[in-house]
Amino acid sequence: MKTLKRAYLALILLFLYVPIAVLILQSFNAGISRAKWEGFSFRWYVQLIQSPNIMQALYVTVTIAILASLISTILGTMAAIGIHAMSKKPQSMMLTLSNIPMTMPDIVTGISLMLLFIFTKMDRGYFTMLLAHITFNTPYVVLSVLPKLKEMNKHSYEAALDLGATPGYALRKVILPAVRPGIITGAMLAFTLSLDDFTISYFTTSPLVQNLSTLIYSEARKGIKPTMNALSALMFVSLLILLLLINRRTAESS
């Protein structure tokens, strides 16, 4: 029974990882064929550095992910602290407002933002994409910080005030440290969502400013070149290393 269970899990994981293994293998294939192995080579990795299209898309993807996750973390954390301090009625109204973009299908979010940008005569491009990313990221930050605020001892903030701390000082010294894990989760979630987003970016940018997803989409019909595989293999491996490093650090500190 035990082996059967493990075999089942292994099978599911195999299903998840086979396409990724294929992608990485293709990036080392000397030929351009998707199915035939023509020898090992770094050819696509060299081409990658020489491809201005991909490099610009990488720049757009990474800077937007960093900026959007940073801004939405600040906005969302402030919002969570504010919402937590509200009385019941405005609080539930704010939670409903937060839930709207999360229950909306991506495609509707993207199209409605596109309509807004066209309606207000904003030229779609880098900045509108950034605004869109902040919009879909922030509710996730709010929802990961709020539970930490609820878990917190209500009286410690009041105690700090009674002991003479100003509200700002108490906020920095009492509330922020208590919700830090929630803030970190929220920021990481926002970064990941932003990095992988396709649908919303597709509707809120122009063909001149592409992130990796929209670039892949526009090339999908012509056939993706292995350079793209090389890039995602690199990004995948670097994120993996980052994860291992963080894991090791947390393991050491505990």
Next chain:
Amino acid sequence: MNNLSIPSWGFWLMGIGFGLFVAMLVHTIRRNRGMKRSFYAWPYTLWMVVFTVLPLVLIAYYAFTDKAGQFTLENFANFWDSNRGMKTQLIAQGFDPEALGMGARGTVNVGTLIYSLWMAFLCTGISLLLGYPAALIMADREFKLGATIVVLFIIPMWMNFLLRTIAWMSLLEDNGLINTLLQSLGFAKLKLMYNSQAVLLGMVYNYLPFMVFPIYNSLNRQDRRLSEAAMDLGANKWTTFWRVIFPISMPGIVSGITMVFMPSVTTFFIPRVLGGGNTEMFGDLIERTFLTADDWNVGSALSLIMMVLILFSLGLLRKVDPEGEGGSLI
């Protein structure tokens, strides 16, 4: 690179935002008692009104107006009868659509919606059938690797979703890896791509983790003593599962179903890569209506119908899980 710079109105907007922020700070410092904490939610409220509520109002506006901005229900009629636009044009030019044999109702839009709902239903069902046992095994107390496996479910999502879908193409193609393998083993080639099954495979592949996480979380949070008590009271493993473990994991199941069903109805891109000619789904239809047909009014009506359907199914799920506990992914 010219387009990467921020336009002038962007600076205005940021200037106003920064000004507000400074004003708030000054206000706080001036009155030593500080502002009410609920004020911290103001920037977010403002943001959400401008970038979420306003765009939705725009969608509703376009859905209920015609090209001249007059109120109309024509766009919804267009959803019901996809040939309606063409017929109106024919009549305007003095032809009789009936006589030309084009009087029948166009069923493309309604058909696509039903097909999308059916595919989403299948995808959710398969994900639940595959995901529940996996979550159950991972949450088993004797199985120490549960937390590691959760991470293993997350990692594939770091690879671009479009590329992962395209990778399936290299596996399923007529000359792809699976068929090459089959051939070398002496079997006949299979037609694996350009059909609904391939689209379904791509969908399950993409959404399965979203079924596993919430179920794993709700199983993991369960008080183990409950199932121990059931066993002590004479229940066998099977009864314990159906009468104790399964009912308590219901919020996780509801949450998983929500998280898989909702995005899969509007699946976009996967049908285009893995599907054939007649596997278009509702997401693709909305995109095509907006960008290819350039018809914002009908496109908005389609989006609105989609939203109402999703809210309706969420309402149904809330009945099963009234506390909305299952909504906690993190």
